[in-house]
Amino acid sequence: MTKPTTLILLGGSGDLSARLLMPALGQLLTERSDRRVTLIGVGSEKMSDEQWKDRVRQSFQTTESTGKSVDSLVKETMYVAADVTDPDALSELLGRSSGAPAIYFALPPQVTEKACVALESVEIPPGTVLAMEKPFGLDAESARQLNEQLLRLVPEDQIHRVDHFLGRSTVLNLLGLRFANRVFEPLWNRDHIDSVAVVYDEQLGLEGRAGYYDHAGALVDMIQSHLLQVLSIFAMEAPYSTDAADLRAAKSAVLRATRVRDNDPLASSRRARYTEGTVAGRHFPSYADEPDVDPERGTETLAQVTFEIDNWRWAGVPFTLRSGKAIGERRREILVRFKPAPHIPVGLTGSSEPDVLRISLGPDEMSLAMNVNGPGDPWELDRTELTATFGEGQLKAYGEVLESMLDGDPSLSVRGDAAEQMWRIVDPIIEAWRADEVSLDEYETGSNGPASWPTI
Numbered sequence: 001m002t003k004p005t006t007l008i009l010l011g012g013s014g015d016l017s018a019r020l021l022m023p024a025l026g027q028l029l030t031e032r033s034d035r036r037v038t039l040i041g042v043g044s045e046k047m048s049d050e051q052w053k054d055r056v057r058q059s060f061q062t063t064e065s066t067g068k069s070v071d072s073l074v075k076e077t078m079y080v081a082a083d084v085t086d087p088d089a090l091s092e093l094l095g096r097s098s099g100a101p102a103i104y105f106a107l108p109p110q111v112t113e114k115a116c117v118a119l120e121s122v123e124i125p126p127g128t129v130l131a132m133e134k135p136f137g138l139d140a141e142s143a144r145q146l147n148e149q150l151l152r153l154v155p156e157d158q159i160h161r162v163d164h165f166l167g168r169s170t171v172l173n174l175l176g177l178r179f180a181n182r183v184f185e186p187l188w189n190r191d192h193i194d195s196v197a198v199v200y201d202e203q204l205g206l207e208g209r210a211g212y213y214d215h216a217g218a219l220v221d222m223i224q225s226h227l228l229q230v231l232s233i234f235a236m237e238a239p240y241s242t243d244a245a246d247l248r249a250a251k252s253a254v255l256r257a258t259r260v261r262d263n264d265p266l267a268s269s270r271r272a273r274y275t276e277g278t279v280a281g282r283h284f285p286s287y288a289d290e291p292d293v294d295p296e297r298g299t300e301t302l303a304q305v306t307f308e309i310d311n312w313r314w315a316g317v318p319f320t321l322r323s324g325k326a327i328g329e330r331r332r333e334i335l336v337r338f339k340p341a342p343h344i345p346v347g348l349t350g351s352s353e354p355d356v357l358r359i360s361l362g363p364d365e366m367s368l369a370m371n372v373n374g375p376g377d378p379w380e381l382d383r384t385e386l387t388a389t390f391g392e393g394q395l396k397a398y399g400e401v402l403e404s405m406l407d408g409d410p411s412l413s414v415r416g417d418a419a420e421q422m423w424r425i426v427d428p429i430i431e432a433w434r435a436d437e438v439s440l441d442e443y444e445t446g447s448n449g450p451a452s453w454p455t456i
């Protein structure tokens, strides 16, 4: 039996908790029947324990969660209506947990900030884990200040800056693919790789999240956080182990060396927002006409930035990161374009395209497009694809992240210095965009982005 843990879910009545965290927790407890978690939900709205239990059950149903651990959680869970920015309320909450709890901040960022200030005057049990949702700060300086503040509460290894992409089986598979095979790693450098792209294009729109998204935009929502984390795993040196210390040091080294290509945000970044149209059977108004959006803010719903990594392995290789909403073709992948073969023997005709490796970020599969002597004329090269499908991960991405957090293992969370670096990397772009130095283009909902943009 795993040690029982108390999970204090600040913002338990919110959207993230209902749609992502609790379903993932239910799935985790279904898979790990020997794990016991006591859940305390917290929100400002009043709710009876029975109403809360109904919400928990509803979230659990979405992942068909069942079993002893699930039943025990539902039986014991409680809800507390409290203002989490009040030190007395927080003190009382901590008093309800036996042993060191995990406190999850599923709160609006401004409330999280105030709750952390309040925690400074509260006695926190040794071993308490703090889980912070994104966005972590608003820029490099505010992230640094937030780090300082958190370190006054608990040591770094007890701070989990959550990035659910780190729990995706497809992202974790990068480690196995690169470091458990002989064929890829020797080619994983500037001598053999021409360019890399990480693309996360969604058919989803705003989904009622204007309050958050209209301030974040695609750059902060996806590139500053998730996609830079993916890039750091893709490009890192081989770690000794997957322990937090090794993994996070290797990722941080990459991020420290990463910058906007040629230090030129004007030439290296593009932004756009969607106009009215239909995607996957859903009709969206223009982003500017979406409820609660301020069109004057000029928020982008599609961002594309090219970075470079200034080290021996990667100098000169462009890394393009792109993510957009309301895009016609759902694309979630890493695209690795290799350099062309140095010499194709005279006499071979046909395809001489360079090899392209696609690592899907969902579904779990990959493919390698290459040239082979195909059917028919044996001197003629044809294009073919080697494909592999892996099974789905046992847990949802949030489940993986929650599990490592409940175990007090920070290997799947973002280290403090990395959180600051990720802002340092994108801050010049944010500045250029705020100053309107890069045009805000438009694309029709359901298209694949502005027609004038080069294809990735």
Ligand SMILES: NC(=O)C1=CN([C@@H]2O[C@H](COP(=O)(O)OP(=O)(O)OC[C@H]3O[C@@H](n4cnc5c(N)ncnc54)[C@H](OP(=O)(O)O)[C@@H]3O)[C@@H](O)[C@H]2O)C=CC1
Pocket (backbone or CB within 6 Å): 010, 011, 012, 013, 014, 015, 016, 017, 042, 043, 044, 045, 046, 082, 083, 084, 085, 105, 106, 107, 108, 109, 111, 133, 134, 135, 212
């Ligand atoms: N929703 C999503 O898909 C994602 C969200 N996130 C991040 O998660 C965090 C939460 O987002 P989300 O769930 O969407 O936000 P919501 O607005 O849906 O929920 C906010 C929660 O915070 C509670 N709350 C606010 N102020 C207080 C207070 N003073 N005291 C106690 N509780 C308070 C609310 O309680 P009540 O409702 O009772 O007032 C509610 O439970 C944000 O940082 C967001 O960026 C990250 C990834 C995805």
Ligand SMILES: O=C1O[C@H](COP(=O)(O)O)[C@@H](O)[C@H](O)[C@H]1O
Pocket (backbone or CB within 6 Å): 202, 204, 221, 222, 397
């Ligand atoms: O964090 C976020 O991620 C989702 C995309 O991740 P997925 O696992 O749900 O595909 C994105 O839609 C959302 O805008 C962003 O906040």
